[in-house]
Amino acid sequence: MLSIWCLDWPIVAARAQEPSLEGVPVAVLVRSRILAASTEARNVGVISGLRRREAEARCPGIEIREADPSSEARAFEVVARCIETLTPRIEIERPGILSFPTRGPSRYFGGDESLVAAVLAALKTAGVEEARVGIADGVFAARLAARSSIVVPRNATPEFLAPWSVVHLGEPNLSGVLMRLGIRTLGDFGALPVGSVVARFGAQGLEAHRLSIGEERYPPALSTPPADLVESCVIDPPSNRVDEAAFIGKTLADRLLERLAALGLACTRVVIACETEHGESLERCWRHEGALTPATLATRVRWQLDGWLTESGGLSGGLTLLRLIPDEVIPAGGSQLGFWGGDQAGADRASRVFARVQGMLGPDSVVTAVEQGGRTPIERVRWVTWGEPRLVDFRGEGGKHRGTGMRGAGASGGHINAESWPGAVPGPAPARVFDPPYSAQLLDSKSRPVLVNARGDVSSTPAILKSAALPGQGGEVSAWAGPWAQDVRWWDPLGERRVLWHVVVGDVACLVRVEHGRATLDAIYD
Amino acid sequence: MRTYVRYPREVESLRDLSITPISESPLPPKRDALRLSQVVEVARGSGSLLSSKDRSIEVSGPLRALVPRLQRGIVAVVDGEPGHGSTTLALQFGAAVSALGEWISILDPEGSLSGLALLEAGIVAERCAVVRRVPTDRWALVVASLLDGVSLVIADAPPRLRAADARRLIARARERAALLVITGPWPAEASLRMRAEGGEWVGLGDGSGSLERRDVRARLETRRGIEHAEISSIAHAG
Numbered sequence: 001m002l003s004i005w006c007l008d009w010p011i012v013a014a015r016a017q018e019p020s021l022e023g024v025p026v027a028v029l030v031r032s033r034i035l036a037a038s039t040e041a042r043n044v045g046v047i048s049g050l051r052r053r054e055a056e057a058r059c060p061g062i063e064i065r066e067a068d069p070s071s072e073a074r075a076f077e078v079v080a081r082c083i084e085t086l087t088p089r090i091e092i093e094r095p096g097i098l099s100f101p102t103r104g105p106s107r108y109f110g111g112d113e114s115l116v117a118a119v120l121a122a123l124k125t126a127g128v129e130e131a132r133v134g135i136a137d138g139v140f141a142a143r144l145a146a147r148s149s150i151v152v153p154r155n156a157t158p159e160f161l162a163p164w165s166v167v168h169l170g171e172p173n174l175s176g177v178l179m180r181l182g183i184r185t186l187g188d189f190g191a192l193p194v195g196s197v198v199a200r201f202g203a204q205g206l207e208a209h210r211l212s213i214g215e216e217r218y219p220p221a222l223s224t225p226p227a228d229l230v231e232s233c234v235i236d237p238p239s240n241r242v243d244e245a246a247f248i249g250k251t252l253a254d255r256l257l258e259r260l261a262a263l264g265l266a267c268t269r270v271v272i273a274c275e276t277e278h279g280e281s282l283e284r285c286w287r288h289e290g291a292l293t294p295a296t297l298a299t300r301v302r303w304q305l306d307g308w309l310t311e312s313g314g315l316s317g318g319l320t321l322l323r324l325i326p327d328e329v330i331p332a333g334g335s336q337l338g339f340w341g342g343d344q345a346g347a348d349r350a351s352r353v354f355a356r357v358q359g360m361l362g363p364d365s366v367v368t369a370v371e372q373g374g375r376t377p378i379e380r381v382r383w384v385t386w387g388e389p390r391l392v393d394f395r396g397e398g399g400k401h402r403g404t405g406m407r408g409a410g411a412s413g414g415h416i417n418a419e420s421w422p423g424a425v426p427g428p429a430p431a432r433v434f435d436p437p438y439s440a441q442l443l444d445s446k447s448r449p450v451l452v453n454a455r456g457d458v459s460s461t462p463a464i465l466k467s468a469a470l471p472g473q474g475g476e477v478s479a480w481a482g483p484w485a486q487d488v489r490w491w492d493p494l495g496e497r498r499v500l501w502h503v504v505v506g507d508v509a510c511l512v513r514v515e516h517g518r519a520t521l522d523a524i525y526d
Numbered sequence: 527m528r529t530y531v532r533y534p535r536e537v538e539s540l541r542d543l544s545i546t547p548i549s550e551s552p553l554p555p556k557r558d559a560l561r562l563s564q565v566v567e568v569a570r571g572s573g574s575l576l577s578s579k580d581r582s583i584e585v586s587g588p589l590r591a592l593v594p595r596l597q598r599g600i601v602a603v604v605d606g607e608p609g610h611g612s613t614t615l616a617l618q619f620g621a622a623v624s625a626l627g628e629w630i631s632i633l634d635p636e637g638s639l640s641g642l643a644l645l646e647a648g649i650v651a652e653r654c655a656v657v658r659r660v661p662t663d664r665w666a667l668v669v670a671s672l673l674d675g676v677s678l679v680i681a682d683a684p685p686r687l688r689a690a691d692a693r694r695l696i697a698r699a700r701e702r703a704a705l706l707v708i709t710g711p712w713p714a715e716a717s718l719r720m721r722a723e724g725g726e727w728v729g730l731g732d733g734s735g736s737l738e739r740r741d742v743r744a745r746l747e748t749r750r751g752i753e754h755a756e757i758s759s760i761a762h763a764g
Contacts, residue, residue: 346677347653350629353675354655357668365659369641369651381641386655427729427737429642431613461733471607479730481737502737507724508609509737523640525727525737526613 002102002112003142004119006079007130009096010036013072014065025062027055032373035067069095069299070306077307080284082126086118091139091269091287095303099139099287106135112151136160139287140211144168157214162187169208170289174201186212217289218268218330229263231256231324238277238318242306243363245319249301250387251355252324254294260326266291269328272304275321282308282315285327295389297324354386363387375424375486376500377511377523378433423486425500430511430523437520440467440474442501442512451517452483452499465503465512467521472506479504483514583705586625587648589618592746592755593718596622598677598703601696603712606722611742612709613639614647615722615757616680619707621648623678629653631672633681635660666691673704683710719747725756 006012010028015021025041027034034055037046044059055062072095080098083090090100102115109115116133123131134145136152141161145152152160164186166175183189190213197209207217231252239245260267268291273283286300301324308315358366366386374380384390442450444460451459466474482501498515509525583596602619606612620630625648632639637658645651660668662684672679673695692714699706722742729738741756
């Protein structure tokens with residue numbers, strides 16, 4: 001197998017979307033941790049896993065963006081299309097990593113080295129600056145080989161893998177135990193007898209053992225999927241919109257995996273195919289470590305459709321047919337339903353209804369709240385479209401909300417530390433937040449607007465608050481606190497300085513913001 | 527051969543016995559009294575008995591002062607002036623049902639509901655979908671579909687809702703045994719009407735302190751009459 005690893009793909013995708021980021025230190029965040037950083041930022045010590053503040057401290061002027069897997073997938077479609085000119089059998093693992101079998105192509109190009117050269121040349125034409133290519137037996141070994149741009153000769157894969165650390169197996173629980181047992185490298189782990197590994201670590205251990213001795217994760221005798229397992233849907237009228245098509249893709253994914261599950265099968269590789277009104281037909285293969293779940297499959301379908309429909313040089317017309325073909329299936333390992341509060345029937349009923357409402361009003365109209373860090377009540381919650389993973393996770397283990405419905409099942413985004421947000425508004429959350437805010441007037445006892453200077457000094461104390469959103473158009477202030485001054489992006493000349501006040505008028509408490517000398521009503525404690 | 531225990535006096539009820547101090551009886555039947563007091567202890571700790579047909583919801587949290595049990599399949603209306611606590615009260619209904627592990631949905635046509643308040647009320651976000659941007663002409667349709675799938679729907683009613691639509695929704699809620707909590711005007715009858723009447727905020731002074739909490743005065747109107755209570759507006763789960 002040959003594996004291509006495009007370095008820092010999130011950064012490349014972010015720059016493709018915003019050309020102004022070229023040459024500027026950039027980092028991409030997932031859950032306020034750095035996922036990837038550009039070379040400029042890395043040179044001054046911004047590494048992945050840092051908190052946002054630390055990154056900003058180490059590299060002032062760094063541009064930080066939220067990770068956007070769908071735009072990464074869209075940008076990666078260009079790369080996939082150009083590698084497709086060399087070989088038809090490519091498999092995308094996730095945006096940035098792609099692999100294909102080499103036997104045919106390397107014979108055609110005259111050896112592994114010349115194949116690598118051809119791939120690198122093709123990547124250059126696609127505009128990918130930094131990419132590494134590795135060849136080895138098996139996808140796992142090829143991916144490790146790509147890290148150091150190595151072509152491992154045939155049958156030398158076990159020796160190549162031996163010095164790598166067990167951490168690279170990608171199973172933190174297993175590798176943690178192995179490290180404590182003193183088994184630090186894949187070579188040590190591979191040297192253990194298979195029987196003992198299975199006895200101690202079960203099926204998961206067996207898979208890891210197979211990887212560490214240079215074999216595929218699953219034995220080669222994979223069952224061939226029965227022909228009638230293909231799920232397809234005719235789209236009439238033809239659709240040009242990604243969300244519409246993705247919605248159909250989601251139902252197809254649910255149906256396909258349900259039928260596979262009825263046969264006791266799980267899918268590890270799926271081909272997404274489509275046809276357009278102009279007779280074009282495209283297909284692309286996606287692979288997943290482990291088995292695809294409905295949520296992960298639906299996400300991949302969405303990414304792929306996004307790539308086809310929005311990227312230039314993709315499809316010329318609307319989609320008329322969408323098809324999902326299971327390409328590689330394995331016996332399903334089975335999954336245990338949640339023990340605590342796992343009312344599966346209720347969950348299914350609810351998700352069906354939410355899907356119906358999404359069909360009526362558009363997918364973005366049904367959302368769920370995810371807590372995140374921030375200073376104002378609006379900033380502290382992110383609304384995620386129902387059905388998308390609650391956490392941005394590149395391995396695609398998201399979508400935890402579907403199953404058990406357990407409270408705090410790791411899906412609530414972990415603990416959010418309030419201390420890391422100085423100037424955050426204390427106290428309970430207001431029940432109504434207004435975006436955009438209502439206009440308001442915060443006046444002192446002499447009817448002059450209350451202002452705050454650059455040092456945070458207050459011109460006078462608030463006495464009257466007027467706003468159309470308040471009962472009786474507002475009135476005299478009975479209690480107040482503040483100001484909480486927040487410098488947002490202080491290093492940026494366009495950054496704003498805003499000041500928040502708690503103001504109580506009669507029985508109504510509200511949150512008032514003063515910015516550029518103008519007051520607005522941001523929230524009401526209703 | 528069986529041994530008989532002779533009780534010193536007539537035992538009328540469990541409660542009666544548990545009050546009687548063991549030492550008062552001249553010959554205490556030690557083991558049995560101990561067992562009986564344990565039984566009483568267990569009975570006191572557990573909730574009230576529930577027959578399998580009775581599917582009403584036992585309300586936990588601050589709302590309990592006013593509504594100890596909620597019948598399924600009814601419509602409750604919560605209203606009040608902006609800022610007087612009606613949203614908080616409505617979210618408390620959601621928290622009560624969400625705490626049972628059931629699914630709920632909130633209809634927020636204006637998109638002004640704060641997600642943080644939802645989480646602070648104790649609603650489990652994984653089991654709560656918020657529907658936003660609902661056009662007024664499809665409002666009733668969306669509420670009807672949601673009632674099919676979840677145990678409770680909290681919905682902001684549009685200003686000019688037709689009485690016929692409202693009555694259809696009442697029938698749908700009863701049929702599906704789902705609770706419908708309406709905030710805003712409701713042009714039909716409701717089993718339970720609650721009005722938030724505001725309350726004084728605690729913790730905030732003239733330029734000092736910060737908002738801590740308030741007790742919302744709430745007026746409950748049911749078929750049986752009118753009740754008043756003060757409900758603490760900040761209620762973290764548990």
